[in-house]
Amino acid sequence: MDTRFAVILVNWRGADDTIECLASLFSADHTPYIIVVDNDSGDGSVERIAEWARGHADVPVASTHHLNKAYKEIERPIDFEIIDRTQLGRGAKKPLTIINSGGNLGFAGGNNRGLELALATDDVSLFWLLNNDTIVEPATPLAIRNTFAANPKWGMAGTPIRLYHRPDRHQLVNGMRFSVLTGAGQAIEKGSPADRMFDSKRIAAETDFVCGASIIVTRDLIESVGMMEDAFFLYYEEIDWALRAKDKFEIGFVLGAVVYHKEGASAGSSSLLSNSARSPLSEYHHIRSKMIFCRKHYPLLLPVYFAQNLIILMRRIWRRQPPQANAVFRAIFGLPFNRGVKA
Template identity: 25%
Template sequence: MVNKINYNVAIVIVNYRTGELVVNCLESLKAIFNQSVKVVIVDNSSGDNSVDLISNWISNNENAYLICSENNLGFSGGNNLAMESVKKMGFSADFIWLLNPDTFVRENALQHLLTFMQQNLQVGIAGSRLEDSDGKPQCSAFRFHSVLSELDNGLRLGIITRLLQNWQVPLPISDVPVSVDWVAGASMLIRKQVFDDVGLFDDKYFLYFEETDFCLQAKKSGWPCWYVPASRVVHFVGSSTGVTDGSKKRRPRYWFESRQRYFLKNHGWHYLILANLAWGLAFLLFRIRQKIQNKQDNESEFLLRDFVNFNFFNK
């Protein structure tokens, strides 16, 4: 039994051509909507039937709102638009809960996050345990990216991975709350004071790395991030973007742009060059070993070529 804690919470969902998923997510949330818990959905100029589907669902709920953007603002811009709209509504939110459209919220997921935040007033950001529909946990808590994590991610060699385990980005899945560098934006509860100190999301990130960057800025301002596994949220990975680990789908250009911005903004040009060299050379060695050992190719199409073209030739 989870004690009910009364805070004003604005739930934010950004949609792009995933109207059915948004409605599915809203269905899992409807029991908690009230004068203290409102949801704002931003449609990022989907151009499909998303607006109709979402409008039909929210027509019977006075605590749900749909904002239609004229342009696709990406994850950062969409969330910023929603949060600015919450202010204009005159709703004083103590917390903002970011949810992906491709999620389904388990019972008491929000209350577990709020309970943790009430008990840990120094914590600025809390993330849920993301899981498959059968309850299998997904990795949703991470370390910050570094040159050594780029080396390990590119090389994928067991002995090197073991040596660099303290620099690996994905953290071991924990059954108890743990302090982490960042959590997945698919379910991220953020204290209002964090926005007061840090500002909104950096809208120069279109998609990817924006939550990593935000958690880093929050940490620099004295707001740590924690993973709270009692809060459980089903995440249908890749349903909204189509890009997942192990997917052969070609990485979009904005993924490379976001990665570059993260390293450049937070570490400078020299560090970015080292990170690029570490990953590029390591991944080349991985591909050579893969060919020699005749292993199955499960990598994104043209990944190395696109990485080299973007980072070294700006193509």
């Protein structure tokens, strides 16, 4: 196990996805500390993940594209422990740690609890925040470790991310370009063939922020600019982090890594390669976080962002999407999410 490297997954009612991701990590060529933060799932997720670690359950593979004989060869039981948020200061002691967060803290809050544990662990200097609805190729952790070792000026970097259900295509590569005027991101190399060759320096130069589904950061960056901002329950935490680090660290790109993403499984985000609608929960937090981001970084653009959000609201009404329209309305005017609406 590489004691200088930690992977953090946030789970919320996605035990099957998390177990498949863990299997891909534990069957990789290089195994770091692995930390799973359960955001108060309340559906037995923690026990299901623990049962898999004990060797009492199989890996639930979601697609025949990704059937992997190596999963059956993982040595189990895996040494693990389950802790709560009061124990984060003692650091990771086992190859696998499951944290009961005590509440649904969102993407940023959940990852930050994992970071607290990893930061308290001696010698860990590299932190990989990885969506639980992903799997990785066996060579990916070592590629990340070696690429960062060769680029000491990097503070954060991403990876190529392929579509789990369409593995011949990229969801994106590394991250996004960002428009300050619209508050929108544009995925780099969206939909490009999986076998396309890339210039690493070009990709890194085009990246305004790294995609949160697979983002690697250094201890130096965290100690300099802090962890993710907890106020962003979902969305905009990555661009906020990148802006805080912009003048201090370089953004890199780990070309040799391969991550497959189920895309939107956790929050119901719209697909980058389809016209599927966002879930009401996704709509709500996208608008809410966009306004928090604008107030923090570009307050003079608040009227512009507000007008854009009103246009989004009118579109949802025009498309006859009442749950999404309600979610957008509540986010625009600072009202809490309506829990009576199906997320």
